[in-house]
Amino acid sequence: MADIFHHYHVGLSQPCRSVLMILKLTNAPHEVHHVDFRKGDNKKPDFPNPFGRVPTIVHGDFVLTESPAIAKYILNVQKGDDHWYPADIKKRARVDEFLSYYHTSIRKAGIKIAVTCIFTPMRTGKPAPEEDKQQALKDFDEALARFEGYFLKNGPFIAGDEISIADIFAVSEILQADFSGADYLAGHPKIKEFIERTKAALQPHFDEVFKPLNDFVKANVK
Structure with a gap:
């Protein structure tokens, strides 16, 4: 089974919404991890982004930050439609x-x-x-x-x-x-x-x- 995309997500975040949309549009296998900044989820030792920011994806042992880079990576992995x-x-x-x-x-x-x-x-x-x-x-x-x-x-x-x-x-x-x-x-x-x-x-x-x-x-x- 291919590695799933673990997406660290805040629903009110514009870039997070864009990344989640692309995961869904490409039928990418994914799991959404909802991050609560108020509870300090982004500061916990196991949070994958060293800058404490979202969106972040983990794909196998690969961690990627910055939403435009994430979007392009998902499309490359999933072979999304050219447009x-x-x-x-x-x-x-x-x-x-x-x-x-x-x-x-x-x-x-x-x-x-x-x-x-x-x-x-x-x-x-x-x-x-x-x-x-x-x-x-x-x-x-x-x-x-x-x-x-x-x-x-x-x-x-x-x-x-x-x-x-x-x-x-x-x-x-x-x-x-x-x-x-x-x-x-x-x-x-x-x-x-x-x-x-x-x-x-x-x-x-x-x-x-x-x-x-x-x-x-x-x-x-x-």
């Missing part, structure tokens, strides 16, 4: 371009929304100042505009006509802004269509993978 990480060098370069870019753009802005609107108020017991929330939404809106203007200019998906792992990572990051409780896509109908298109392509796994995020938003975002 996820295209063999065509220009399409593949477009995927790699986005995966190199998004950390300092929509991911950075989405984290700011989560911290401002949810996690700081939970820690302090005080609601976010309205000006801080509006600034976080403004920064996110600008990141969305840059993403739309460049990465969605040549087709329905980031690499062109077919969905790739870049789209999985993009949608996971964008939907983190649900923490704001705002209609942050009101000025971006093209991105809204892109999200719906990507969701449809990822079913039936999308609803399952994104359930922890959706449940958290329903319970905590007013």
Whole structure:
């Protein structure tokens, strides 16, 4: 029996969702290990990532960190369909371009929304100042505009006509802004269509993978 992928996972983590989605899409044999940072699971001696971060996979005796590297490794092992990480060098370069870019753009802005609107108020017991929330939404809106203007200019998906792992990572990051409780896509109908298109392509796994995020938003975002 082939080695299974042990995936160390937090349901509210954007990169963890992307990795779990790829495991499911490729029918990779896997076991999900839910990590509770509040209990210090990531600091225990047997935690495989020396940096105490998720996602992390263990495949046999091989440990791998960093979600884009994990995604590509899974696809290489599982021989996933070409469109996820295209063999065509220009399409593949477009995927790699986005995966190199998004950390300092929509991911950075989405984290700011989560911290401002949810996690700081939970820690302090005080609601976010309205000006801080509006600034976080403004920064996110600008990141969305840059993403739309460049990465969605040549087709329905980031690499062109077919969905790739870049789209999985993009949608996971964008939907983190649900923490704001705002209609942050009101000025971006093209991105809204892109999200719906990507969701449809990822079913039936999308609803399952994104359930922890959706449940958290329903319970905590007013």
